[in-house]
Amino acid sequence: MKVKICGITDLTTAIAAVDYGADAVGFVFAESKRKISVIKAKDIITHLPKEVLKVGVFVNESKEKIEEIASEAGLTHVQLHGDETPAFSQSLSFPIIKAVGIHDNQSLKQLESYPCEYVLLDGPKGKFRGGNGLSFDWNCISPHDLKEKKVILAGGLDEENVEEAIKLIQPYMVDVSSGVETDGKKDLNKIQTFINKAKGSQTGGTRNEFIYTAE
Template sequence: MNLHQQPAAAVKICGIQDVEVLKSMINLPVDYVGVVFAKSRRRIEPKQAAELKEVLLAWTTFDRPKLTGGFVNPTMEELEQVMDAAALDVIQLHGQETPAFCEQVKQRFQTEVFKAFSFPKNESGTEAVDTTLKTLDNYVHTIDAILLDTYDPQYVGGSGHTFAWERIPTYAKWARNHGIELFVAGGLKPDNVQQLIQTYAPDGVDVSSGVETDGVKDIAKITAFVERVKQA
């Protein structure tokens, strides 16, 4: 056995809306289950999140996945309402939330905070990278992970498009230097996720539309995705 072997990347299945879909995942080593509270066709209400949390609390096969809620520029009141209903393990922020806001969220709710940074599908260039890195420096000590995603002008994630993956090493190095985890999202699916992991070794991957058929979560695709991540 290679003592220096990387631990398997964490898997986050996002956009879960249905209790039955979540129950069908109970035999899979999923690390995070994501629900969306921002404008999206996958948006759910706090009451639905509470029902999903009940299923997670009864999870026995593997370690229980952490329940993650996705928001875009939420108010504290909105977060309060969701946390009262469902007690999220992770609050994931996809808007223009400031470092001070992230820190306030972390302290107030004692949760992990993930901050998403989105890139246009085809954008590249060192200037854009430098600008983002300067921005990221302000978030050190206020977040637990960064999530790199493809920019979608309408919705929080779930665009189904990959961004320029050659950007990843720069951000991975930044994250490693600051003890922050790096997750990659955007256009991932069972047939490209192993290539991503073997090439760039992120700490975790996040999928939504890539495990859907006709806009509905597909347990066969979820299973294939999870297996390929854990094998990679």
């Protein structure tokens, strides 16, 4: 089971997350309490192992700005969290993770033919497009319908429910942000516990084609 820790804003947290077993880290470049500058993100990324995915989160940003930030910071993937069209996604030169707020199984229909390798299933929109700590009814969807995608499930995950969520959705990766915070700051103990529970929830076997994320 792979894990993504999103909303990284400092080097200490990034390195600790990777040491604990995180396979991907996320940097928010959209309006958010976790928004990070390109310079700071670049500095953090230069200290991370090559094999760790470095994901930049954007909301309705221009193609030029996304490409500029991704190249400068050293991102490996771009996460689109807004109303970006399939054509827009296809125009970008980086691998795409397309996020969508889930209400029911119909929410998945728009992703079936979307030009991306990864999709992120998130909770309802709050003040911001992601990272609101809101979950959705995991029983209302059948992510296996997205057979050609690697699905990232997000929204309201934490150390208490991640094992249950993984058993129900059978994802490829889990992604968490607010669920590993205390008083709005990343909590290293919570990150370690979350990663241990996520990776301990499945033992060997065939790799699932889904990514599960917690925002």
